[in-house]
């Protein structure tokens with residue numbers, strides 16, 4: 333039994349490695365091809381989740397599995413804060429299985445999981461979450477600091493947002509952050525990342541450009557806007573006509589529209605513990621806000637996109653759709 337188990341894990345790792353063939357590599361950004369053999373791309377988005385099933389993480393997971401059966405997602409995106417309170421202690425931390433493998437067990441969720449790091453993940457051993465060894469425990473897992481998934485219909489740019497936020501460096505309080513790989517040259521790390529992102533966005537041939545990060549750009553929730561990202565990241569997204577910015581960090585689901593561009597902001601941070609009653613409903617551009625648990629589905633073709641928020645019971649909270657013309661009328 334043990335040998336068979338190891339063999340399966342080994343084969344899973346080989347398969348995962350095969351799928352992840354890196355086609356290009358910028359200083360901070362790897363581009364990974366993930367072709368979708370269909371004329372639509374479908375994925376689920378969940379954030380701020382790893383609590384060993386508690387705070388309704390298991391209930392949200394159950395509904396993701398149920399809705400996933402209808403949606404048949406190509407993959408799942410995690411917007412970070414994968415393991416509370418302090419990330420993983422190492423690659424052998426049982427929290428990896430207790431909060432991930434043993435929770436998202438539904439058949440429909442046995443797809444690649446593309447994960448970014450949140451600020452809580454930076455309080456643990458960051459390298460552990462990035463270590464491909466984790467794919468021997470659960471072949472679905474893929475976490476890198478910043479990377480690109482080229483799914484043809486859409487290109488998805490995952491950005492490591494935690495190192496942008498000054499207060500984690502200047503006022504860490506009682507928390508310790510693992511800045512290996514970031515310090516001592518934080519400025520260089522951030523400027524390389526932004527330069528690579530700008531270049532990769534300019535090169536992108538996809539109809540839809542989606543950027544995913546943990547921190548908010550715009551939020552009516554407790555954390556509000558992340559000023560460092562508004563200053564440094566947002567101009568690049570606008571200049572390159574990014575369609576969607578998807579994040580977590582605030583434990584809720586919300587949609588905010590831009591007033592001066594096509595960019596739409598979606599927060600999916602309701603994977604477990606929710607904060608209720610801490611928000612600003614006068615937020616400019618706010619279209620939808622729900623301060624409870626939930627997750628999001630995204631379905632897109634080359635011309636149309638539909639995003640749906642679900643709550644902890646699997647009820648639809650909100651639907652938003654948009655379309656792009658296939659051909660410009662002459």
Ligand SMILES: *[C@@H]1O[C@H](CO)[C@@H](O)[C@H](O)[C@H]1NC(C)=O
Pocket residue numbers: 387388391605606644
């Ligand atoms: C979990 O969800 C139930 C609804 O199923 C809700 O009544 C309860 O407050 C939630 N618990 C937590 C800890 O959020």
